[in-house]
Amino acid sequence: MKIIVPMAGRGSRLRPHTLTIPKPLIPVAGQPIVHRLVKDIAKVLKQPIDEIAFILGDEAFFGNDVVSSLKQLAESLNAKASIYRQDQPLGTGHAIMCAKESLSGPAVIAYADTLIRADFNLDQEADSVIWVKKVDNPEAFGVVNLNDKNEIIELVEKPKTYISDLAVIGIYYFKDVGVLKAELQKVLDNNIKNGGEYQINDGIKGMMANGNIFKTGQVKAWMDCGNKAVTIETNSKMLNFLQKDRTEQLISPDVSKKNSDIIVPCFIGQNVKLVNTTIGPNVSIGNDCTIENSTVKNSLIQNHSMIKNANLDQAMIGNHVSYDGKFTKVSLGDYSVLE
Template sequence: MKALVLSGGAGTRLRPITHTSAKQLVPVANKPVLFYGLEAIAEAGITEVGIIVGDTAEEIRQAVGDGSALGLKVTYIPQDAPLGLAHAVLIAREFLGDEDFVMYLGDNFIVGGISGLVDQFRADKPDAQILLTRVPNPTAFGVAELGADGKVIGLEEKPQHPKSDLALVGVYLFTPAVHEAVRAIKPSWRGELEITHAIQWLIDEQKDVRSTTIGGYWKDTGNVTDMLEVNRTVLETLEPSIEGSVDEASEIIGRVQIHPTAKITGSRIVGPAIIGPGSTISDSYVGPFTSISENCRIEDAEVEYSIVLRDSSIIGVRRIEASLIGRNVEITPAPRVPAAHRLVIGDYSKVQISK
């Protein structure tokens, strides 16, 4: 069995972070979200992984390499444009061959992994198996309709009038039967080959399509709110480990991880929180559910429920919360504005200045 991991999307909902970084590499608890999926695949006993890459291909390659560090053998499959999940299956035909495979969206996060789902698929051998979860806003997802016997009878992509609240989670399992399906469908109104259409084709052809509804935690980390929520969830499982330098004037409370090369002086850190390598926290407060990445500097500041990416500094700023701070960012107090106006005004202008 192989795995196909999609890591080529533009990440528009995470801009401006994703203007300069792949959305799948935004860290959760100081580890790229993509790595959680790759680790889940390895834990399920799958070693051959094809990664669909787009404009951020080089960055993904640098982060993942050949996959050996994760116990995987990785093949990169370029996708010229994000033309849909079914298109990803189409262009991965040579890599996938005639083997069963799991397709995993690289920006999705599932607590508990996928080992149970893979084992069930291997045992039952349906033509396709999808993962579902109940959501309050099904119009934003692919939605499944189940019959009285619990079998999948219909799928819709982002329907205006959904027939259920069961959304497709970004994990799918297929036999080679799906290859005929992706060749048979046409692009949707979005100009994409939708995987929901391919699965619907399998249903219409009387193929065995099954579903598993999960009650556990799942998130699509495509926006800042969900990214912070996943960060919170992961940090709640954090094992405390204070290996860095912490002076006597500092206070560490709760589940906190401090990297051996990090330095804490005159500060209060309340977990769950993680402080990455080379980072310094001085005269500051770091509150619960905060991830500080590598080589960051927090000085005379307060940060809570936030993710701070590498090489960034926050100095002299009070109360930053629910924030995603990018790489190489500098945050400082705004300078005081002098009580005077400096003007360069063209001919025949009219200017009104408040008293």
């Protein structure tokens, strides 16, 4: 089994946090988004992963540190890491075809801006499985249309009339991803574009027209990481899942506390110092942070940051930040927000 991960986007909706780090590597509940996504997919598949192909953007932004992190992720699953580049933002179908050398055999394609919680077996009769989630407002999503055999017969983007309430979440299984490759090659050769880009849906429509059977796989939870607000919400949800699972150590044993309290669920990394501070619930703090005279809840703080005299709720703070709630002088760069 292979996992194909297109992740070349810049994550502009999550600025300023994505000015220096690609969105898929931003930590949620202590691990980068793409790490959690790939590991959760591997758990669902319940079979060995042979190769993980990552489609990255240009080397100036997705540099050696990014490649090294992704190779370590693949190695942790005893899989080969393959690195490809998408130099132009020409759509989801184009991104997948950038990894054409890896497009053979059974594979899962997963876009690295979402997290899931799921537990099911793949339908062995299906040529493909598209992961979906029931939503209250299907008109805001791409949804699947099913026949009386619960097979997917159509993909409809933001339907104006009711089709179904099953939204496509951007994770797909193909019994032979080479079939998708052949259909996407036709899309490229014939310059078939939607919204000015080559889309995976047009390759899938070609497979459906040829009689390939598509089924749905439903997830228990679908968590977006598209912007600051939903990333903080996703961090909170993931912390609650992990607290119940008890499969990960969420609070480092070397946390230094002086007159401070931690209200779980929280993730707190290594070498964190808390002084006269209350942390939680639903807070993630990276390594080497110091927080003094503060209250922090429902927030996400990355590594090497110093927080003083703060009352934070729904906050997202990056790396190497120095923040004093009693500031009188400020120096704020592009895309910074104080609310």
